[in-house]
Amino acid sequence: MPERGNAPGAPHVGLFATCLVDSIRPNVGFAALALLEAAGCKVEVPLQQTCCGQPAFNSGADDAAKPLAKAVIETFEAFDYLVAPSGSCAGMIKAHYPELFADDPAWLPRARALAAKTHELLSFLVDVRGFSPRNVVCKASATYHDSCSGLRELGVKAQPRALLNAVAGLELRPLEGEETCCGFGGTFCVKYSDISNAIVGEKAQNVVATDADLLLGGDLGCLLNMAGKLRRDGASTRVFHTAEILAGMADHAIGEEA
Amino acid sequence: MSAPAGTFHDRVEKALHDPQLKIALERTTGNARRKRAAAVEAWPEFSAARAAAAAIKDHALAHMAYYLEMFERNALASGAQVHWARDPDEARRIVVEICKAAGAKTVTRSKSMLGEEIGLPHALAEAGLRRVETDLAEHIIQLAGETPSHIIWPAAHRTREDVAKLFDQYHREKPPAHDVVSMVGSARKELRADFFAAEVGISGANFLVAETGAICTITNEGNAELTTTPPRVHIVTAGIEKIVASTEHALQLTRLLVRSATGADLTQYTTFHSGPKRAADRDGPEQFHIVLVDHERTKMLSELPEMLRCLRCGACLNHCVVYRAIGGHAYGGAYPGPMGSVLTPAFDGLQQTRDLPSACTLNGQCKQVCPVDIPLPTMLRHWRSRSWRAGYEPKIAGAAISIWAFVAARPALYQLAQTFALPAMRLFAKAGWISSLPLASGWTAHRDFPKPPRQTFLTMIRKGNRS
Numbered sequence: 001m002p003e004r005g006n007a008p009g010a011p012h013v014g015l016f017a018t019c020l021v022d023s024i025r026p027n028v029g030f031a032a033l034a035l036l037e038a039a040g041c042k043v044e045v046p047l048q049q050t051c052c053g054q055p056a057f058n059s060g061a062d063d064a065a066k067p068l069a070k071a072v073i074e075t076f077e078a079f080d081y082l083v084a085p086s087g088s089c090a091g092m093i094k095a096h097y098p099e100l101f102a103d104d105p106a107w108l109p110r111a112r113a114l115a116a117k118t119h120e121l122l123s124f125l126v127d128v129r130g131f132s133p134r135n136v137v138c139k140a141s142a143t144y145h146d147s148c149s150g151l152r153e154l155g156v157k158a159q160p161r162a163l164l165n166a167v168a169g170l171e172l173r174p175l176e177g178e179e180t181c182c183g184f185g186g187t188f189c190v191k192y193s194d195i196s197n198a199i200v201g202e203k204a205q206n207v208v209a210t211d212a213d214l215l216l217g218g219d220l221g222c223l224l225n226m227a228g229k230l231r232r233d234g235a236s237t238r239v240f241h242t243a244e245i246l247a248g249m250a251d252h253a254i255g256e257e258a
Numbered sequence: 259m260s261a262p263a264g265t266f267h268d269r270v271e272k273a274l275h276d277p278q279l280k281i282a283l284e285r286t287t288g289n290a291r292r293k294r295a296a297a298v299e300a301w302p303e304f305s306a307a308r309a310a311a312a313a314i315k316d317h318a319l320a321h322m323a324y325y326l327e328m329f330e331r332n333a334l335a336s337g338a339q340v341h342w343a344r345d346p347d348e349a350r351r352i353v354v355e356i357c358k359a360a361g362a363k364t365v366t367r368s369k370s371m372l373g374e375e376i377g378l379p380h381a382l383a384e385a386g387l388r389r390v391e392t393d394l395a396e397h398i399i400q401l402a403g404e405t406p407s408h409i410i411w412p413a414a415h416r417t418r419e420d421v422a423k424l425f426d427q428y429h430r431e432k433p434p435a436h437d438v439v440s441m442v443g444s445a446r447k448e449l450r451a452d453f454f455a456a457e458v459g460i461s462g463a464n465f466l467v468a469e470t471g472a473i474c475t476i477t478n479e480g481n482a483e484l485t486t487t488p489p490r491v492h493i494v495t496a497g498i499e500k501i502v503a504s505t506e507h508a509l510q511l512t513r514l515l516v517r518s519a520t521g522a523d524l525t526q527y528t529t530f531h532s533g534p535k536r537a538a539d540r541d542g543p544e545q546f547h548i549v550l551v552d553h554e555r556t557k558m559l560s561e562l563p564e565m566l567r568c569l570r571c572g573a574c575l576n577h578c579v580v581y582r583a584i585g586g587h588a589y590g591g592a593y594p595g596p597m598g599s600v601l602t603p604a605f606d607g608l609q610q611t612r613d614l615p616s617a618c619t620l621n622g623q624c625k626q627v628c629p630v631d632i633p634l635p636t637m638l639r640h641w642r643s644r645s646w647r648a649g650y651e652p653k654i655a656g657a658a659i660s661i662w663a664f665v666a667a668r669p670a671l672y673q674l675a676q677t678f679a680l681p682a683m684r685l686f687a688k689a690g691w692i693s694s695l696p697l698a699s700g701w702t703a704h705r706d707f708p709k710p711p712r713q714t715f716l717t718m719i720r721k722g723n724r725s
Contacts, residue, residue, distance in 0.1 A: 024710055024711070026718055029719075030715070047669075050669055056662075059655075060645055061656075067663070068663060068667055152623070181619050185621070186620075188619050189701065192580075193701070194270060195617060197705075199579045199580070201704075224708065229704065
């Protein structure tokens, strides 16, 4: 397994890339790696990782979610921290694994122990590592969507803004309804596609109304939903995960070919 | 009166294609959200008061039998008659019998969601009674032959322009103009005579106060006082979860309830009703009946206990992206929005209503604004889990989750699946985007999907190449 960053006393971080980043946008994974290393961590990417099990858990399929949750626990419990570039996946591990194993005395302590050291990437960088990006330039205007799980389950709100304020040339514009759900909701967006469309339609209008060059956020699911709707509506807003901007790896927005 | 018809999906489609509905909902809920936010902002102790409110309700619920018996003793002592109803059938029968015994022809009603829950409007009509809804919004939907679409603003689905048309058509004396004051004046004139003609007035209750045996109503229009005072008989219908230990507790909850509902500090009227008219009283009903309804609530005490804290403020509806998109009628039950999606499966059966807890993004805003901190997302997930175990979920969606979870639990198989699926998806892409994808029409009907990369993140890490 590849390891990088070897400063003595550096915390050993297991990067949980999340299944969407792995399959759809590897650049977010590389940006997360770069940021964690810049923040003085020794980072490892366990190669047997797949998904946290959230789609099954949120479908009520606890029996299907448990094997996935157990695999995540086994893979990451030896690290000092589990860090994921997603509030939703980190929230699943932190808030819901203990719920999932509430009646399982063998797994509950392990679920709780992992929950205690699990963090969403942007809040980890600020709250745990006191990190601030240096010499990062991005000449653009941007608006920010607060993804719901990160915001309400993990309290991610000030941290991404603090990080982005350290990026030279970046102008952050407020988004009307920035704390309102974008209508993604995991399997919700395909099961109740028309309702989801009504919700993301309003979100896309609000994004366009800011006239910002970029839409940023911290959760790839929500970003894909909003980017896909903006593109369908013919908007020119470029959509990135915040980590890509912070790592200076924002050459190609979602949907732009290299 | 037309109850919402068709399947959940039919009702949703109808709602999403109604541009007037979107306008009406946004006016009402947008206003409510702004006013609530200002009220919370202006009350530094809000979060402490919220925690205290949850504790007040939990205390009453933990000792529900004790406080209900105390309430009954004190209500009887005040001269009230107390009736216990296990289910909606019993509740409706009790109310109709009281009306018949009173020789009633006209019955006035002030807004009560429990009345809707137990099907009281329909039962009164079936018994041949003339039912007069006296809450302004209930009056509007009675004219329109509809059911409420919001628990605080029953006519939230109608614009002021719609209402003007209804009043022009149905009021004996048409409103002289279509501004708010003229229209309210027209409704007042229309209803005035009925307040005094009615033999029976029916209200709900916001609280049942155990230490006094009084019931409390919280309203803005004064119609509840005119419904409960002039008629010879006042009937209260209330769910047993409305019990609180004391007047002080009721008032503490009122502070949270009103701010969460309308953003005001208090409503125009906060009335404690205790027993019938006494010898020295100038007015009041001769008989005061309280019908206490269980309807699944004792069962919820063990299964969904926090749900019984609900004050029926409507904040979760106003802040729900799904409610704001589809309105209340699409939910098909007496209670819409997040709280309704938890309650309706308990009342109407999960198999018929399984869409309600599923049609939610679990974004958590409902819990955040709930004045008694009900973990609504957890309760919605509880129903999803029950539905999954009972086999109520559609076969294809269930199979998709099972197969995906099986594959994802086996990393080697998962990587193999990725090496087939991702290149296949890439074949559908044009200029970086996929606009139509087999088996994914739920996504591509409304959104494009970015072209997946040549290699996954883990593959690149395994090969040792960084981006």
